[in-house]
Amino acid sequence: MSILQAADPGNLVLTALALLQAGLTTVTVRTPAKFDALVRAAIQEGAFPGAALAIGTRDSILYLHGYGRLTWSPHSPAVRPESTLYDLASLTKVVATTTAIMVLVDRGAVVLDSPVVAYLPEFSAPGTARITVRHLLTHTSGLRADLPIDTIRGATDAAALWRAVFRETPRFPPGTRVVYSDINAVLLGEVVRRASGTSLNAFTAREITRPLSLTETGFRPSRAALARTAPTGVWRGHAIAGVVNDPTGAKLGGVSGNAGLFGSVSDLAAFAQFLLRQGRSADGRMLVRSETVRAFTTRQVYFGGNTEARALGWQALPTGEQVSSAGSRFGPHSYGHTGWTGTSLWIDPDRGVFVALLTNRAFAPRSRRSFTVLKRLRGALADLAAATVDAR
Numbered sequence: 001m002s003i004l005q006a007a008d009p010g011n012l013v014l015t016a017l018a019l020l021q022a023g024l025t026t027v028t029v030r031t032p033a034k035f036d037a038l039v040r041a042a043i044q045e046g047a048f049p050g051a052a053l054a055i056g057t058r059d060s061i062l063y064l065h066g067y068g069r070l071t072w073s074p075h076s077p078a079v080r081p082e083s084t085l086y087d088l089a090s091l092t093k094v095v096a097t098t099t100a101i102m103v104l105v106d107r108g109a110v111v112l113d114s115p116v117v118a119y120l121p122e123f124s125a126p127g128t129a130r131i132t133v134r135h136l137l138t139h140t141s142g143l144r145a146d147l148p149i150d151t152i153r154g155a156t157d158a159a160a161l162w163r164a165v166f167r168e169t170p171r172f173p174p175g176t177r178v179v180y181s182d183i184n185a186v187l188l189g190e191v192v193r194r195a196s197g198t199s200l201n202a203f204t205a206r207e208i209t210r211p212l213s214l215t216e217t218g219f220r221p222s223r224a225a226l227a228r229t230a231p232t233g234v235w236r237g238h239a240i241a242g243v244v245n246d247p248t249g250a251k252l253g254g255v256s257g258n259a260g261l262f263g264s265v266s267d268l269a270a271f272a273q274f275l276l277r278q279g280r281s282a283d284g285r286m287l288v289r290s291e292t293v294r295a296f297t298t299r300q301v302y303f304g305g306n307t308e309a310r311a312l313g314w315q316a317l318p319t320g321e322q323v324s325s326a327g328s329r330f331g332p333h334s335y336g337h338t339g340w341t342g343t344s345l346w347i348d349p350d351r352g353v354f355v356a357l358l359t360n361r362a363f364a365p366r367s368r369r370s371f372t373v374l375k376r377l378r379g380a381l382a383d384l385a386a387a388t389v390d391a392r
Contacts, residue, residue, distance in 0.1 A: 032063055032388075038380050043068045046366025047373035048342055048359040050079040050230060052086070052265035055385045057352045058276035061269055062388070070230045071239050071363065077228060082266040085221055085229040086358040087245050089339030092261035093185045095217070095271055096204045098137065098296065098313025100192045103207050106292040109195045112137070112312075119191045122166040133191065135174045136184040137312040138301045142170025146182045152247045161251045162190075177303055178310055182248060182258040188313075189257020201255045209267075211287055212274055217263035220254040229262065230360040232341050245341050245362055259339075265358045272347055272354035297335045297349065311335050323375050327382030344378050353389045355382050 039051050050068030054061060066079035077084075088095065104110040110119070112134040117123050119133075127142070135141040147164055155161035168183055189200045196203045201219040209217045221229055221242045231239035244250050246259035254260050274281060275297065279288035299316035302309035308320035314335040319326060325338050326346045336346030342361030347354040357378060361370050 034384055035063060035381065036065070036067075038377055038384070039067045042359075042373050042377045045373050047370040047377070048361045048365065049076070049363065050084075051342075051357060051359040052079050052081040052084055053358075053381070054081060054265045054269035054354075054356040055381075055388075056269055056273065056354060057389070058273050062353075062385075064266065064269070066265075070228075070241075070360070072366070079230070080228070082264060083216065083228055084358075085216060085225055085242075085262045085264055086343060086360060087230070087232045087259075087339075087341045087362075088261045088263050088268075088343050088358075089245060089259050089341040090182075090185075091263075091268070091337055091339045091343050091345060092249075092259045093257065094313050094337045094345070095263070095268070096200065096208065096219075096261050097185055097188050097192065097257040099208050100196075100200065100203050101133070101137065101188055101313070102288055102292055102296045104192065104195050105296075106288045110191065116187060116191065119194045120166070120187065122162075123187065125167050125169045127170045128168075131170065131174050133188070134300075134312070136188050136191075137296075138310045139178050139180050139184055140175050140301055140310070141181065141184050142172045142174045142176070143168055143179070143181050143183045144171050145179060147248065149247065152251055155251055158252050161248070178301060178308055180308070182246075185258035186248060186252075186256055189255075192257070199255065200257060201260075204261075207287075211285070212270055212281055214263065214267040214270060217261065217267040217271075219260045219262070221262045225262075230358075230363065232360050232362040234364055239363065265356050268345055268356040268358065269354070272345060272356060275347060276349065276352055276354065297347075298333070299335075313337075321375070323372075323379055325375055325378040325382075327379040327386065329383045329386035338378070342374055346378075346382050348386065351386060351389050353385055355385045357381060 049072045052066045055063040064081050066081045069076040069078055113132050116131050131141045151164050192200050192203055226242045229241040231241035232245040233240040244254050244260045249256040249259035278290035279293045280286050296312040299309050299311050306320050309316040315337055316335050326334055330348045331350035333350055334348045338344040342359035345356045361374050367373055
């Protein structure tokens with residue numbers, strides 16, 4: 001495997017050592033100026049204090065680099081792509097929850113068109129009997145986008161919040177439109193627990209992160225990792241890192257189907273390569289059958305117009321955005337996901353290329369349009385990655 005890495009001495013040496021220890025070959029090349037210019041411009045605009053970027057194919061990393069720092073302070077640690085941890089936010093939905101469901105479907109432990117109530121008997125409010133696992137994955141369940149924030153904050157504990165989740169009813173008939181919903185993912189995380197007999201975090205570690213050697217990815221980072229974790233909030237003047245930013249995930253103890261996963265961009269790149277290899281690990285082991293991977297990453301629903309298309313768990317094209325996070329050049333079979341804290345992953349299986357970008361946009365942005373700046377950056381990086389692969 002060839003690793004093309006920016007020629008930033010401090011960043012390069014640490015990354016090279018980590019990659020060499022993994023038995024990989026490093027090749028130093030001149031920094032791709034256009035990628036750098038895009039990310040640095042977003043930092044200068046105040047969208048986020050730091051970022052980690054990985055671009056690659058199924059067998060190689062074309063570009064891996066860290067930018068800026070964990071906070072706006074010049075004394076804050078610099079971002080390192082192989083070791084800086086980010087709150088992955090809604091990337092949890094695809095890296096952990098969707099992949100866990102994919103593994104269980106592959107083994108026959110979960111059936112996509114089975115009603116959710118078959119796995120979660122408590123989910124039995126009026127109208128829920130028609131909601132299937134597939135509906136949850138494609139965000140066509142009819143459930144609303146999220147619980148009201150007052151309901152989440154008012155829940156005295158995780159059990160109380162679960163009672164509120166199980167009382168939810170569809171706002172429109174299942175299967176008739178896409179409404180992106182955190183509630184869908186929360187329920188899927190519990191389906192994983194019931195169908196596997198173990199918690200979502202334990203199942204993710206056993207079946208996904210350990211087999212893929214994603215050593216920096218997991219729920220509830222250790223205290224030792226906090227110094228290299230990008231903060232996503234401020235409390236009484238102090239940066240808060242290592243605690244899930246999402247209120248539902250926080251109420252559920254840091255492990256939820258919709259949020260709670262932390263990880264590095266190097267790990268996210270390895271995860272993208274697993275998907276591009278159709279379910280195989282770097283050493284060739286088949287963790288999921290290729291036909292199952294294809295089923296989950298192929299567009300399943302699209303209702304036309306300016307609506308978004310969905311695969312199973314993943315967003316598909318078109319995204320329904322004026323400025324798409326996938327840019328304008330990624331192929332029609334591309335799939336990806338974004339996270340509120342400033343994270344994203346897009347994969348073009350036709351080109352065999354991925355773009356992974358991790359930022360902590362949620363941490364004290366200095367731009368009033370931080371989200372707009374980030375969306376523009378995501379699309380520009382995807383377009384440039386596509387052009388770079390096309391020119392090889």
